[in-house]
Structures are given as C-alpha cells and as structure tokens.
Amino acid sequence: MAKLQELLASTDVVPRILLIEDQDLLREAFVRLLSGWGYEYTEASTCAQAREVFKPGLFACSLIDLGLPDGRGSDLLAEFSQADPRMVNMILTGDYSVDSVIGTMREGAFDYITKPVNAGILRQAVQRALLHHDAVRQQAVLTQQLIDERQQLKRKVEEQTHDLRQYASSCEASNARLSVLVRLTRSSSSGLQTEEDLVRNVLLEASSFTPLRGLVLLDELRGDFLGAYRKDEGDPTVIAVRGNGALLDKGIAGQIEWAALVQDLFGRHMDVQATDLKPLVFVRPLGGTSACTIGMLFDAQFIPNTMDQEFLGMCAHHMAAEWQMARLLRYAARYASLGTIALDLTKAFVKSLAAIQMASDVLEELATSPEMSEGLAIIPRNVTLLRDQIREFRSIAQPRTDAVETVHLENNIDQALVVLGSAIQERHVEVVRQFETDGSCVLLNGTALQRSFLELISVAVRSLSVGGKLILRLSSREKDQVRFDISLSQRMPNGSEAEPQKSLLAELRARPSFLLAQRTVNSCAGRLIMEQGLDGPDTVSLVLPRNATNARTSGDRA
Numbered sequence: 213m214a215k216l217q218e219l220l221a222s223t224d225v226v227p228r229i230l231l232i233e234d235q236d237l238l239r240e241a242f243v244r245l246l247s248g249w250g251y252e253y254t255e256a257s258t259c260a261q262a263r264e265v266f267k268p269g270l271f272a273c274s275l276i277d278l279g280l281p282d283g284r285g286s287d288l289l290a291e292f293s294q295a296d297p298r299m300v301n302m303i304l305t306g307d308y309s310v311d312s313v314i315g316t317m318r319e320g321a322f323d324y325i326t327k328p329v330n331a332g333i334l335r336q337a338v339q340r341a342l343l344h345h346d347a348v349r350q351q352a353v354l355t356q357q358l359i360d361e362r363q364q365l366k367r368k369v370e371e372q373t374h375d376l377r378q379y380a381s382s383c384e385a386s387n388a389r390l391s392v393l394v395r396l397t398r399s400s401s402s403g404l405q406t407e408e409d410l411v412r413n414v415l416l417e418a419s420s421f422t423p424l425r426g427l428v429l430l431d432e433l434r435g436d437f438l439g440a441y442r443k444d445e446g447d448p449t450v451i452a453v454r455g456n457g458a459l460l461d462k463g464i465a466g467q468i469e470w471a472a473l474v475q476d477l478f479g480r481h482m483d484v485q486a487t488d489l490k491p492l493v494f495v496r497p498l499g500g501t502s503a504c505t506i507g508m509l510f511d512a513q514f515i516p517n518t519m520d521q522e523f524l525g526m527c528a529h530h531m532a533a534e535w536q537m538a539r540l541l542r543y544a545a546r547y548a549s550l551g552t553i554a555l556d557l558t559k560a561f562v563k564s565l566a567a568i569q570m571a572s573d574v575l576e577e578l579a580t581s582p583e584m585s586e587g588l589a590i591i592p593r594n595v596t597l598l599r600d601q602i603r604e605f606r607s608i609a610q611p612r613t614d615a616v617e618t619v620h621l622e623n624n625i626d627q628a629l630v631v632l633g634s635a636i637q638e639r640h641v642e643v644v645r646q647f648e649t650d651g652s653c654v655l656l657n658g659t660a661l662q663r664s665f666l667e668l669i670s671v672a673v674r675s676l677s678v679g680g681k682l683i684l685r686l687s688s689r690e691k692d693q694v695r696f697d698i699s700l701s702q703r704m705p706n707g708s709e710a711e712p713q714k715s716l717l718a719e720l721r722a723r724p725s726f727l728l729a730q731r732t733v734n735s736c737a738g739r740l741i742m743e744q745g746l747d748g749p750d751t752v753s754l755v756l757p758r759n760a761t762n763a764r765t766s767g768d769r770a
Contacts, residue, residue, distance in 0.1 A: 227342055229253045230274040232262045232288065233304065234281055238327075242275065245331055251338070259283040266292065273300040273341035275325075278307065278316070286319050293320040298348045300341040304329065382519070385421070389523045392417045396530055408450045410534050411440040415448050418508075418527050422520055425489055426482065426509035428474050429535060433503045441482045453481050470495055474507030488512055494528035498634050504532045536634055569595050616761060619658035621651025621665075621696060625684060628666040635673050639680065646685040651694045654759045655736040661756075664729040665696075668720070668752060672698050675719045689755060692762065696754040716750040717742050736760065 229246055233239040234257045246253045254271070256262040259282045274292060276285040289301050303316045306327040313324050322344065323337045396417055407429065415427045419442060427448075429438040437453040470493040479486030489509035497506060506528040510516075516524065572591040579585040629636070629643065636643065655661070672682055681701040689695040700716055720726045720742070733740045738756035 227251065227272040227345070228270060229338065230262070230266065230271045231255045232257070232259075232274065232276045232280070232285065234258065234277060234279070242329075242334075245334065246338075249335060249338070257281075259285075259288055262288055263291070266295070268296040268299075271296070271299055272345040273302065273322070273338065275302050275304050275338075278303060278305040278312075286316060289316070289319050289321055298345060298352065300345045300348075302337060302341060385519065389421060389519070392420065392523075393526055393530065396527070407438050407535060407538060408452060410531060410538075411438055412448050412450050414527055414531055415440045415442055418524065421523065422516070423511040423514045424508055425511065426478055426484070426486075426507075428478050428507035428509070429531060430474075430477070430505045430507065431503055432505060437477050437481055439478055439482050441478075441484055449482065451481055470505065470507070474509070478507070478509060490514060492516070492524065494525065494532075497525070497529045497532040498536065498638065504535050506531050539631075565595050565598055616654060616656055617658040618652065618654050619661060621653065621661075621686060621694060621756070622647060622649075624651075624662050624665040625669070625686070625696070627662065628669045631666060632670055632673055635670070636682075639673065639676060639678050641673055641676055641679075642681045644681060644683045646683065646687075648685075648687045649694060651686050651696065651756075652758075653694055653756050654761060655738075655756065656760050658736060660732050661736060664732045664754075667723075667725050667729050668698060668754075671719050671723060671726075672700060672716060672752070675716050676700055677702060692758045694756050694758060696756075698752045699749045701749060716752060717744055720752065 229251050231239065231242050231246065231253050233242060233255070236257075239255060239257065243253065243255060254265050256265055257280075259280050262276075276288055278285040285303065285305075289303070292299055292301055300322045301320060302323040302325060303321045304325050304327060305312065305316075308326055316324055322341055325334060325337055396413060411427050411429055415424060418424045418427075425442060427440045430436070431438075434454070438450075439452075440448045440450045442448040471491040474491045474493055475486040475489070478484070478489075486509065490512050492508045492510065494506040494508075496504065498504070508524060508528070569592060572588055572595070576585060576588045579588060625645075635641075669682075669684075676682065679702075683697075683699045683701060685695075685697040685699075687695050687697075698716070730740045733754055733756070736756060737760040738754060741753040741755060743751045743753065
C-alpha cells in the first residue's frame with residue numbers, strides 16, 4: 213500500500229478543470245462556482261483557445277459547450293479523449309434532443325449537462341468526474357506496477373536460469389575432467405608405459421579442455437629432457453634427450469628461473485618458437501624430494517581459471533607419480549637376475565638357428581645352379597657366427613646365475629632409501645639407522661638381494677601413517693652371520709610412541725612379491741624371519757652368512 217501511495221503521488225496530477233464556454237456571463241458564473249468550491253480551473257471561449265491551453269495530463273476533467281464560434285465542442289471531445297484518455301469530458305448544451313444526448317455520449321462524453329445549469333447538479337457532476345478520474349489514474353498506476361513487477365520477476369527468473377545453466381555447465385566440465393583423470397589412471401594401471409607414452413597421453417587428454425600445446429618433463433638430477441608438442445589437431449611429436457646438463461648449470465633449485473628454463477629447453481629441443489607460448493610450471497609436484505619438474509605451455513591468450521589450475525595440477529601430479537614409479541621399476545629391474553633372463557633368450561635363439569640350418573641344408577641339396585649354391589652358403593656361415601656369439605654370451609651370463617659375489621648390505625639399504633625418498637618425504641617418516649657393521653658378505657648371487665631389500669623397506673614405509681618412525685638395524689650375529697631388522701613405531705598426538713595401526717607382517721603376507729623375496733634370501737643361504745611383537749612392534753629380519761662358501765651356513769642354526 214505504501215508503494216502504491218508513492219506511485220500515486222509521483223504522478224503529480226493537479227485536479228484542474230478546463231472550462232470552455234463562449235458566453236461571457238455564463239462563463240463568469242461557472243468560474244465563480246468552481247472557485248467557490250475550491251477547484252482550480254482554466255477558461256477558454258473558442259476551440260482555438262481550448263486547443264492552445266490544453267496539455268495532456270494537466271486537466272482532470274473538462275466542461276465543453278457544444279456550440280462554439282469557431283467549431284463544435286464535439287470535435288474537441290474527440291481530440292481530448294484521444295490525447296489524454298484519463299481526462300473526463302462533460303458536455304454543456306441547451307439542446308435537449310435525444311439524438312444530441314446519445315451522439316455526444318457515443319463520442320466519449322462522461323456526462324451531459326443542459327442549460328440553464330443548476331448549481332447543485334453541476335457540482336455533483338464535477339465531483340463524479342473527479343472521482344472517476346482518480347479511479348482511472350489509480351488503475352493505470354496499478355497496471356504499471358504489475359507490469360514493472362512482472363518485468364522484475366522475469367529478470368530474476370532469467371538470472372536464476374543463467375546461474376543454473378552456468379552451474380550445470382560447471383558440473384559437466386568437472387565430470388569431464390574427472391573422466392580424463394580416470395582414463396589416465398586406467399592407462400597407467402593397464403601396464404607399464406614408457407615415459408614417451410606418458411607425456412603423449414597426458415598432452416592428448418589435457419588439450420581437450422585447455423589450449424595445451426606443449427608438455428615438458430625434466431629430471432633435475434640426471435638432466436634428462438622429455439618433451440611433447442602438438443600442432444593443431446595432429447599427433448604429438450615426442451622427443452627425449454638424455455643427460456642434458458643444462459639443469460645443473462643453473463645452480464641450486466632455488467636460483468632456477470623455471471618458466472624461462474622450460475621455454476628455453478622446449479624451443480631448443482622441439483624446434484618451435486617457444487616465446488609465443490605461455491609456460492605454467494609445477495616444480496616437484498610430489499614434494500621436496502621429487503627430482504621431477506613438469507612444464508606446460510599454452511597459447512599466449514590463455515588465462516587459466518581455478519578449475520583449470522586444479523585440473524592441470526592433478527595432471528602434473530599424475531605425471532610425476534607415474535614417472536617416479538617407472539624409475540623405481542627400472543631401478544629394481546636392474547638388480548634382477550639378468551643371467552636367468554639371458555639364458556632363456558639364448559635357448560630360444562638356439563632352437564631358431566637349428567631350424568634355419570636344417571632348412572638351409574635341404575635347399576642346398578635342391579640347388580640347380582652354382583649361383584644358388586653360393587647364395588645358400590651364406591646362411592650356414594651366419595648361423596655359425598650367431599652360435600659362437602650366443603656361446604660367449606652364455607659364458608658371461610652364467611656366472612650371474614651361480615656366481616659367488618661380495619655384497620655390502622649397507623649399500624643395498626642406502627640405495628633402497630634413495631629410491632623410496634619421495635614416499636618417505638610425503639609421509640614425514642623418520643628413518644632411524646642403527647648400523648653396527650657394514651654388512652659385508654660373500655654370497656651366492658648376492659646382487660639379487662637388492663630387489664628384496666627394496667621390496668621389504670617399501671612395504672614397511674607404506675605401512676606407516678604420517679609422522680611414523682622406520683627403524684633399520686644392521687648388526688653382527690656372532691662372527692659368521694649378519695642380521696638386518698626392520699621394525700616400525702608410530703607417534704601419538706602427545707609426542708609419545710605407540711604401535712603402528714597397520715601390521716607389517718600382514719602387509720607383507722598380502723604381497724605375492726614377498727614369496728619371491730623369501731626365495732631370493734634362501735637362495736643366498738640366508739633366512740627371512742617374521743616375528744610378531746607381543747610387547748613390542750612386529751619385526752622382519754634377514755639373517756645372512758658372512759661367507760656362504762663355508763660348510764656351516766645360517767641354515768644350519770636354530
């Protein structure tokens with residue numbers, strides 16, 4: 213209601229009456245009556261004067277004489293009604309005919325007042341006209357108010373609809389980005405992929421949502437460069453440069469201008485104009501011990517929003533994790549039993565060479581010309597050469613299978629800790645080294661133990677929660693044996709120590725690789741002991757002989 217009153221007041225319409233009468237005495241009489249009743253008025257005596265003083269919205273009602281010197285009052289009636297529909301028009305006339313009354317009413321007259329005019333009838337007619345004018349004015353204001361509110365409601369609905377569409381679009385984009393990450397994870401879990409396949413897959417997937425043109429993976433320690441570049445919609449070009457010293461020449465990591473370095477290496481090795489691309493660098497996405505840095509290069513006009521930055525950060529984290537896993541697997545494979553693999557390959561080669569030799573002999577018997585015989589003679593010579601090479605290769609590989617080797621268990625432990633440095637850093641694991649000896653041993657196939665050390669320490673690290681303690685103890689057990697113990701301790705919120713929530717023994721037994729580690733230790737004349745703690749933590753121990761060539765080994769002891 214208050215708003216309605218405000219709108220009514222804002223129209224600023226004065227209830228003024230327009231009086232049009234050509235007879236001076238009668239017009240003066242009307243003026244005295246209207247003035248005495250408190251009304252404001254404007255008078256005119258001709259059609260021309262009436263048209264001159266008339267303004268739309270100025271008058272609430274009019275009193276129009278039908279017979280004017282320069283025209284009929286009915287003409288003014290039509291003009292006023294069209295120019296100001298809210299103005300209430302009344303007719304003054306001495307014509308009592310029915311046709312005159314009906315005609316003027318059809319032309320839009322609100323009332324028909326005959327002369328001579330009765331003052332009481334005139335006052336009532338004017339009051340009715342002003343009331344009707346107010347009613348029409350309020351109706352117009354209410355109508356306008358409804359129109360305005362409808363427009364406001366329409367704008368609000370459009371704004372809410374726009375917000376909902378934006379939210380739905382944002383949800384669709386988030387789901388699509390999550391699908392990309394799921395596909396990347398599945399491609400990694402389906403099998404061991406090369407570093408080249410890794411950067412190629414990430415570039416293809418990430419470029420479906422961002423204008424990603426180039427991808428760089430830098431190995432800070434080795435100075436390796438791995439880059440991928442995609443122009444338009446074609447297949448990415450992938451280049452790997454091993455042992456590039458450019459990273460080490462820049463000094464310590466804190467002094468490296470990573471964005472400039474990524475642009476420089478990318479432009480140099482990929483042979484593109486890298487200054488036209490905008491770099492986004494993720495330095496060690498897996499933590500401080502990660503030696504991997506990811507660089508992404510985009511179109512210059514690209515400005516990543518929050519969603520883009522989160523998505524690209526997860527892609528960089530995925531790349532770093534897969535790169536580190538591939539490095540770990542290659543490091544472990546380096547210490548696998550290469551001799552066994554080589555012997556299996558040579559056996560297959562020998563069978564194939566025998567088949568080739570037999571086919572060559574049959575063809576030589578069927579030879580019909582000296583030229584054919586001379587050509588076939590090349591085959592047995594090459595077969596003999598390959599057999600000699602295989603024989604030499606087996607002579608080198610055989611000692612790797614049954615060789616007696618001197619190993620230093622302390623070095624094996626240190627190398628495993630280096631490989632697991634990222635996992636140790638992420639979990640804030642404290643490594644306690646209690647080494648009483650260097651663990652020098654003469655063992656059968658001793659280098660194969662490196663993989664067992666890596667597997668056992670890796671499971672122990674992953675069994676700890678954040679802030680745990682990994683206790684590694686290397687000690688002499690009498691003079692002819694060395695013992696390596698692994699145990700865990702978990703910190704409590706108050707700083708005290710408690711047992712880990714995960715059982716180390718249960719974690720080990722759940723892994724098929726544990727059986728391989730157990731067999732490897734046994735093949736080195738050692739024992740793998742698992743002790744479940746009653747008053748203390750679980751312990752996994754490796755007991756190895758100092759010299760496996762002695763008649764009495766650790767397997768003879770209780």
